Amino acid sequence: MRHLLDIQSLSSEEIHGLLNLAENVKEILYRPIPKVPTLRGKLVLLLFYEPSTRTKFSFERACKVLSADTMSFSAKGSSLEKGETILDTIKNLYALGVNLVVIRHSLSGTPHFIAKHLKIPVVNAGDGIHEHPTQALLDLLTVREKLRTFTDRKVAIIGDIKHSRVAHSDILAFQKLGASVFVTGPAHLLPEPKEIPFFEVKPGGFKVCLKPREALQDADVVIALRIQKERHGEAFIPSLREYAQNFGLGPRELEWIKPGGLLMHPGPINWGVELAHELEKYPFQVILDQVENGVAVRMAVLLSLLSGE
Amino acid sequence: MRHLLDIQSLSSEEIHGLLNLAENVKEILYRPIPKVPTLRGKLVLLLFYEPSTRTKFSFERACKVLSADTMSFSAKGSSLEKGETILDTIKNLYALGVNLVVIRHSLSGTPHFIAKHLKIPVVNAGDGIHEHPTQALLDLLTVREKLRTFTDRKVAIIGDIKHSRVAHSDILAFQKLGASVFVTGPAHLLPEPKEIPFFEVKPGGFKVCLKPREALQDADVVIALRIQKERHGEAFIPSLREYAQNFGLGPRELEWIKPGGLLMHPGPINWGVELAHELEKYPFQVILDQVENGVAVRMAVLLSLLSGE
Amino acid sequence: MRHLLDIQSLSSEEIHGLLNLAENVKEILYRPIPKVPTLRGKLVLLLFYEPSTRTKFSFERACKVLSADTMSFSAKGSSLEKGETILDTIKNLYALGVNLVVIRHSLSGTPHFIAKHLKIPVVNAGDGIHEHPTQALLDLLTVREKLRTFTDRKVAIIGDIKHSRVAHSDILAFQKLGASVFVTGPAHLLPEPKEIPFFEVKPGGFKVCLKPREALQDADVVIALRIQKERHGEAFIPSLREYAQNFGLGPRELEWIKPGGLLMHPGPINWGVELAHELEKYPFQVILDQVENGVAVRMAVLLSLLSGE
Numbered sequence: 001m002r003h004l005l006d007i008q009s010l011s012s013e014e015i016h017g018l019l020n021l022a023e024n025v026k027e028i029l030y031r032p033i034p035k036v037p038t039l040r041g042k043l044v045l046l047l048f049y050e051p052s053t054r055t056k057f058s059f060e061r062a063c064k065v066l067s068a069d070t071m072s073f074s075a076k077g078s079s080l081e082k083g084e085t086i087l088d089t090i091k092n093l094y095a096l097g098v099n100l101v102v103i104r105h106s107l108s109g110t111p112h113f114i115a116k117h118l119k120i121p122v123v124n125a126g127d128g129i130h131e132h133p134t135q136a137l138l139d140l141l142t143v144r145e146k147l148r149t150f151t152d153r154k155v156a157i158i159g160d161i162k163h164s165r166v167a168h169s170d171i172l173a174f175q176k177l178g179a180s181v182f183v184t185g186p187a188h189l190l191p192e193p194k195e196i197p198f199f200e201v202k203p204g205g206f207k208v209c210l211k212p213r214e215a216l217q218d219a220d221v222v223i224a225l226r227i228q229k230e231r232h233g234e235a236f237i238p239s240l241r242e243y244a245q246n247f248g249l250g251p252r253e254l255e256w257i258k259p260g261g262l263l264m265h266p267g268p269i270n271w272g273v274e275l276a277h278e279l280e281k282y283p284f285q286v287i288l289d290q291v292e293n294g295v296a297v298r299m300a301v302l303l304s305l306l307s308g309e
Numbered sequence: 310m311r312h313l314l315d316i317q318s319l320s321s322e323e324i325h326g327l328l329n330l331a332e333n334v335k336e337i338l339y340r341p342i343p344k345v346p347t348l349r350g351k352l353v354l355l356l357f358y359e360p361s362t363r364t365k366f367s368f369e370r371a372c373k374v375l376s377a378d379t380m381s382f383s384a385k386g387s388s389l390e391k392g393e394t395i396l397d398t399i400k401n402l403y404a405l406g407v408n409l410v411v412i413r414h415s416l417s418g419t420p421h422f423i424a425k426h427l428k429i430p431v432v433n434a435g436d437g438i439h440e441h442p443t444q445a446l447l448d449l450l451t452v453r454e455k456l457r458t459f460t461d462r463k464v465a466i467i468g469d470i471k472h473s474r475v476a477h478s479d480i481l482a483f484q485k486l487g488a489s490v491f492v493t494g495p496a497h498l499l500p501e502p503k504e505i506p507f508f509e510v511k512p513g514g515f516k517v518c519l520k521p522r523e524a525l526q527d528a529d530v531v532i533a534l535r536i537q538k539e540r541h542g543e544a545f546i547p548s549l550r551e552y553a554q555n556f557g558l559g560p561r562e563l564e565w566i567k568p569g570g571l572l573m574h575p576g577p578i579n580w581g582v583e584l585a586h587e588l589e590k591y592p593f594q595v596i597l598d599q600v601e602n603g604v605a606v607r608m609a610v611l612l613s614l615l616s617g618e
Numbered sequence: 619m620r621h622l623l624d625i626q627s628l629s630s631e632e633i634h635g636l637l638n639l640a641e642n643v644k645e646i647l648y649r650p651i652p653k654v655p656t657l658r659g660k661l662v663l664l665l666f667y668e669p670s671t672r673t674k675f676s677f678e679r680a681c682k683v684l685s686a687d688t689m690s691f692s693a694k695g696s697s698l699e700k701g702e703t704i705l706d707t708i709k710n711l712y713a714l715g716v717n718l719v720v721i722r723h724s725l726s727g728t729p730h731f732i733a734k735h736l737k738i739p740v741v742n743a744g745d746g747i748h749e750h751p752t753q754a755l756l757d758l759l760t761v762r763e764k765l766r767t768f769t770d771r772k773v774a775i776i777g778d779i780k781h782s783r784v785a786h787s788d789i790l791a792f793q794k795l796g797a798s799v800f801v802t803g804p805a806h807l808l809p810e811p812k813e814i815p816f817f818e819v820k821p822g823g824f825k826v827c828l829k830p831r832e833a834l835q836d837a838d839v840v841i842a843l844r845i846q847k848e849r850h851g852e853a854f855i856p857s858l859r860e861y862a863q864n865f866g867l868g869p870r871e872l873e874w875i876k877p878g879g880l881l882m883h884p885g886p887i888n889w890g891v892e893l894a895h896e897l898e899k900y901p902f903q904v905i906l907d908q909v910e911n912g913v914a915v916r917m918a919v920l921l922s923l924l925s926g927e
Contacts, residue, residue, distance in 0.1 A: 029406060033350035041651035043679065054401050057380055061352065061405050064378045069682045071675055088886060092672050095909035096679050097647060268397060291404035338715060342659035363710050366689060370661070370714050373687045577706060600713035 003115045003122045004301050006131040007172040015140065015176060022141050022293070022300035028065055029295060039068035042306050045093055046072045047103040048125070054267060054291055055125050055134070059102050062298035068306070071098070086110070087117055094118060100306055103127075121305035129163045134301060135266055136169035138294040140177065142286050143221055145293070146262055150177035156215040156257070157181060158247055159225025159274065160189040160236070161208075166266045167225055168199075175201035182207045184215035185225075185247055189236065212247060216256040223264045224249050224274045240273050250276035262286050312424045312431045313610050315440040316481040324449065324485060331450050331602070331609035337374055338604060348377035351615055354402055355381045356412040357434070363576060363600055364434050364443070368411050371607035377615070380407070399423055409615055412436075430614035438472045443610060444575055445478035447603040449486065451595050452530055454602070455571055459486035465524040465566070466490060467556055468534025468583065469498040469545070470517075475575045476534055477508075483530075484510035491516045493524035494534075494556055498545065521556060525565040532573045533558050533583045549582050559585035571595050621733045621740045622919050624749040625790040633794060637759050640911070640918035646683055647913060657686035660924050663711055664690045665721040666743070672885060672909055673743050673752070677720050680916035686924070689716070708732055718924055721745075739923035747781045752919060753884055754787035756911040758795065760904050761839055763911070764880055768795035774833040774875070775799060776865055777843025777892065778807040778854070779826075784884045785843055786817075792839075793819035800825045802833035803843075803865055807854065830865060834874040841882045842867050842892045858891050868894035880904050 001014055028034055044063050048056050056072075063070045073093070090101060100121045103111050108128030115122040126132040140150075147153065155174045161167045161183045171181045181199075183190065183206075190208050191199060200206040209215040216222060227243060237243050254263065263275075263285045271277050279285060310323055337343055353372050357365050365381075372379045382402070399410060409430045412420050417437030424431040435441040449459075456462065464483045470476045470492045480490045490508075492499065492515075499517050500508060509515040518524040525531060536552060546552050563572065572584075572594045580586050588594060619632055646652055662681050666674050674690075681688045691711070708719065718739045721729050726746030733740040744750040758768075765771065773792045779785045779801045789799045799817075801808065801824075808826050809817060818824040827833040834840060845861060855861050872881065881893075881903045889895050897903060 031350075034406065035350045041649075041653045043682070053382070053398060054405065057382075057402060057405050060380060064352070065406075071678060073671070073675075085889075088889075089671060091906065092885060092909050093675060095906040096672065096675050096913060097652065097683075097910075267401060271394075271397075288400065288404040291401050292406075295405060340659075343715065344659045362691070362707060363714065366691075366711060366714050369689060373661070374715075576710060580703075580706075597709065597713040600710050601715075604714060 001304060003111075004133055004305065005111050005115060005122065005124050007133045007136050007169045007176070008131065010133075010176070012176045015137070015173065018137055018297070018300050018304065019141050019144060021303060022137070022296040023145075025299045025303065026293075026296035028299075029292075034065050035067060036065065037067045039063070039066040039302065039306055042068040042099045043097055044068050044070050044302065045098040045101045046070055047090075047101060047105075048072070049103075049105045050126070052104055052125070054294065055104065058291070058294040059123075059125065059298050061295050062302055065295070066299055066302060068302065087114065090114055090118060094120060100302065123301060123305070126165055128165065129168075130165055131169045132165040133169050134294070134297055135166050136173035137301070138290055138297040139170055139223065139264060139266075140173055141293045141297055142264065142290050143174075143262065145289070146284075146286060147220060150174065150179045153179040153220040154218060155179050155181045156219040156222045157183045157225065158212060158215065158222065158249065159185045160227065161185050161191055161225070162189045163228065164225045167223075170223060171199050171206060172201055175205040178202075179220075180205050180207070182209055182215040182219070184209040184212045186237065186243070212253065213256055216253055219257040219261055221262045221264060222249070222254075222257055223266075226266060226268065227270055227273055240270075244273045248272075248274055248276060249279060251278060254279070254282060260284055264290060267291065310613060312420075313442055313614065314420050314424060314431065314433050316442045316445050316478045316485070317440070319442075319485070321485045324446070324482065327446055327606070327609050327613065328450050328453060330612060331446070331605040332454075334608045334612065335602075335605035337608075338601075343374050344376060345374065346376045348372070348375040348611065348615055351377040351408045352406055353377050353379050353611065354407040354410045355379055356399075356410060356414075357381070358412075358414045359435065361413055361434070363603065364413065367600070367603040368434065368607050370604050371611055374604070375608055375611060377611065395419070396423065396426055399427060403427060403429060409611065432610060432614070435474055437474065438477075439474055440478045441474040442478050442482075443603070443606055444475050445482035446610070447599055447606040448479055448532065448573060448575075449482055450602045450606055451573065451599050452483075452571065454598070455593075455595060456529060459483065459488045462488040462529040463527060464488050464490045465528040465531045466492045466534065467521060467524065467531065467558065468494050469536065470494050470500055470534070471498045472537065473534045476532075479532060480508050480515060481510055484514040487511075488529075489514050489516070491518055491524035491528070493518040493521045495546065495552070521562065522565055525562055528566040528570055530571045530573060531558065531563075531566055532575075535575060535577065536579055536582055549579075553582045557581075557583055557585060558588060560587060563588070563591060569593055573599060576600065619922060621729075622751055622923065623729050623733055623740065623742050625751045625754050625787045625794070626749070628751075628794070630794045633755070633758065633791065636755055636915070636918050636922065637762060639921060640755070640759050640914040641763075643917045643921065644911075644914035646917075647910075652683050653685060654683065655685045657681070657684040657920065657924055660686040660717045661715055662686050662688050662920065663716040663719045664688055665708075665719060665723075666690070667721075667723045668744070670722055670743070672912065673722065676909070676912040677741075677743065677916050679913050680920055683913070684917055684920060686920065704728070705732070705735055708736060712736060712738060718920065741919060741923070744783055746783065747786075748783055749787045750783040751787050751791075752912070752915055753784050754791035755919070756908055756915040757788055757841065757882060757884075758791055759911045759915055760882065760908050761792075761880065763907070764902075764904060765838060768792065768797045771797040771838040772836060773797050773799045774837040774840045775801045775843065776830060776833065776840065776867065777803050778845065779803050779809055779843070780807045781846065782843045785841075788841060789817050789824060790819055793823040796820075797838075798823050798825070800827055800833035800837070802827040802830045804855065804861070830871065831874055834871055837875040837879055839880045839882060840867065840872075840875055841884075844884060844886065845888055845891055858888075862891045866890075866892055866894060867897060869896060872897070872900060878902055882908060885909065
């Protein structure tokens with residue numbers, strides 16, 4: 001593995017390898033001094049062209065725990081204001097001694113483009129509506145911790161499947177480890193028939209459901225997606241109230257899933273829209289476990305890409 | 310002490326404890342390598358929702374000296390742009406491994422609200438027009454260094470008392486250690502009679518003076534407040550020139566105070582408004598001592614809240 | 619050397635001293651763990667009032683390699699929004715324990731002004747249209763590495779000489795080490811006759827050429843300047859296409875210079891304007907060497923100003 005660009009090009013062995021490593025290094029986070037010198041002297045560049053709290057901080061925290069240095073870069077206040085291309089910027093940062101680039105960009109494919117031109121590892125922290133591979137890895141880690149196995153598990157994903165890079169990575173990731181993925185949401189935000197072959201990793205492993213109940217029934221895991229008000233918003237969803245009524249999860253919907261089924265959300269949550277407020281107390285809600293596992297997974301990604309150097 | 314939210318809820322013992330600790334650790338700043346490993350591996354989150362130079366840098370510097378890691382967060386470029394509530398943001402940052410939160414917010418009471426919901430210590434770095442406790446602590450430390458005792462000292466505060474969180478914290482803090490506080494300023498920017506019981510910590514320890522001379526006469530310490538042009542500005546003060554004439558300090562006003570009386574200002578100073586330019590050379594002006602003591606005081610606060618963990 | 623404010627006030631011995639030091643410390647960058655503890659506990663303030671990628675990151679990287687702490691400061695989100703003067707801001711940051719200030723400012727002379735009022739070293743990272751001394755030092759280091767000597771070398775600089783702080787520092791620097799400098803560009807962007815005495819360090823060492831060919835003919839080094847579209851732009855240059863045609867460098871122009879002559883550019887490059895796209899593959903193009911040497915040179919500057927403390 002030279003880069004982490006997407007889930008699509010990872011084998012199930014590679015995925016399990018990363019999860020095992022994440023599980024191993026996670027204990028470092030609970031030490032009195034959560035710091036190891038493994039990546040001392042390495043320089044990680046955090047290039048976030050889109051807003052982010054948890055992903056950016058999660059990578060930053062992973063770097064600090066592993067003693068890597070970080071430099072952050074945003075389009076504002078940089079030479080991008082002077083019209084420099086992203087490739088020239090990155091070549092220059094490489095000449096300055098950067099060892100790995102983490103990039104989030106609104107344009108699908110940007111990390112792949114950069115990886116083609118750089119001699120150092122590139123990690124995709126979310127590219128447009130394409131993929132968000134570290135999110136899928138932390139979702140997998142959370143499910144593995146709670147449910148141990150993936151084989152024959154049913155994972156339901158509800159929301160704007162079409163535009164969600166989280167959904168895309170999760171759909172591919174869960175199937176690769178043996179689960180089946182059922183997606184549901186407003187009809188016009190579901191994948192179209194011609195897109196299905198792309199999402200179906202194992203035969204019958206992927207199903208598009210018009211009715212939420214079909215997706216949720218007996219699910220082992222349900223992942224509610226964030227309604228991205230800021231990306232396309234009102235244009236795609238007639239009203240948040242209507243969305244909440246039809247595709248928001250509440251106690252009633254959670255009775256459809258398996259007893260002990262997990263409730264997940266990539267965050268940030270619009271409470272009262274995707275999730276009813278009372279679900280904060282649902283005993284198998286694991287949303288902050290996801291956040292915590294995000295650090296462990298990113299430590300594993302940095303270690304596999306950098307420590308072999 | 311689990312948090313540092315305000316001066317109001319601190320006992321004089323707790324305040325003296327923090328000042329003693331600050332005095333002890335201050336020498337670290339003068340070592341050839343001003344760095345100790347005490348808080349190694351601790352992660353401090355700096356949440357500044359309002360502009361700040363010295364307070365933010367002072368906390369940052371205190372963290373570096375104690376070897377704590379920091380992560381900075383501003384409303385711009387974060388998930389707050391996606392509509393996330395401050396509480397969800399902080400719960401997430403907590404799940405990412407943050408050990409302490411320093412917060413400045415324009416809304417009075419925000420740090421208290423957060424403290425109620427978080428298991429980690431919260432430090433108020435200024436909340437609305439309420440309090441700014443670390444500023445009061447550094448003011449106390451500066452006075453203690455120069456004048457040794459607080460009992461029967463007279464402290465004068467001049468400016469917009471009503472809207473100044475610095476004034477509010479100082480009024481409470483100096484009285485708690487035995488001094489009396491006299492405040493003055495434009496009549497409409499002074500506390501109203503019904504507010505006085507809140508500010509009077511010891512009987513007769515607090516007085517509102519309409520005439521600056523009454524407050525300044527024989528004062529041991531005079532604290533000029535910053536005119537916050539950017540907060541309410543022209544609306545409250547008819548003209549800066551008029552303010553300077555009536556409530557600005559110059560050589561004439563400083564003759565009213567005790568010989569050797571200290572001149573303080575929380576900064577940033579509007580020279581020529583709150584303070585005449587020639588006061589920069591006043592021998593008992595201790596404004597940069599305040600800044601320096603800010604680092605020592607914040608080191609003490611971080612240590613008491615984190616090292617017991 | 620107490621500060622690094624400009625090339626003009628440096629002697630050739632001081633310049634050689636800095637280059638020797640840079641050459642010595644450069645190997646640290648290639649170690650498996652590129653980090654030495656030399657400046658541990660030192661605090662470097664990076665004050666960038668103008669956009670920057672490579673210069674800011676280069677200083678940041680130099681600090682990390684030498685184990686100095688950094689604090690970054692921009693006009694946004696700071697007390698400058700409250701109307702504080704730059705001098706008050708810096709005095710405060712000094713009281714907070716800063717050991718050295720790196721400053722970039724749009725106003726020529728700002729670093730000199732600050733240096734006059736501060737007891738700590740100041741490094742000019744570019745001031746208005748005046749000088750950019752660390753850029754000249756890294757240009758010198760790159761030429762010395764490739765060509766060994768400066769005596770009787772011909773250096774050609776092409777572009778907006780009048781407004782380029784890079785050109786100004788390079789013109790002075792190369793002459794001080796024995797080379798001659800020929801400048802060319804659009805007639806109205808060349809130095810006026812009365813300015814020439816300022817630029818001529820050694821008799822006959824500086825020449826203004828109206829025709830590019832005269833400057834480029836048999837040059838050992840050619841430095842293309844960036845067209846600063848964002849600073850004065852269209853107002854000064856009728857059209858980018860016309861500029862590219864008359865003053866852009868391409869394969870034809872490079873045949874005029876000496877075989878093995880170096881091609882340099884301070885970046886960021888407007889490909890297709892200052893440089894034809896095919897020049898990216900010109901074998902003696904050393905633009906990323908310049909970037910890399912930037913780190914070594916800045917390490918040398920920080921070390922000479924701080925380690926003697």
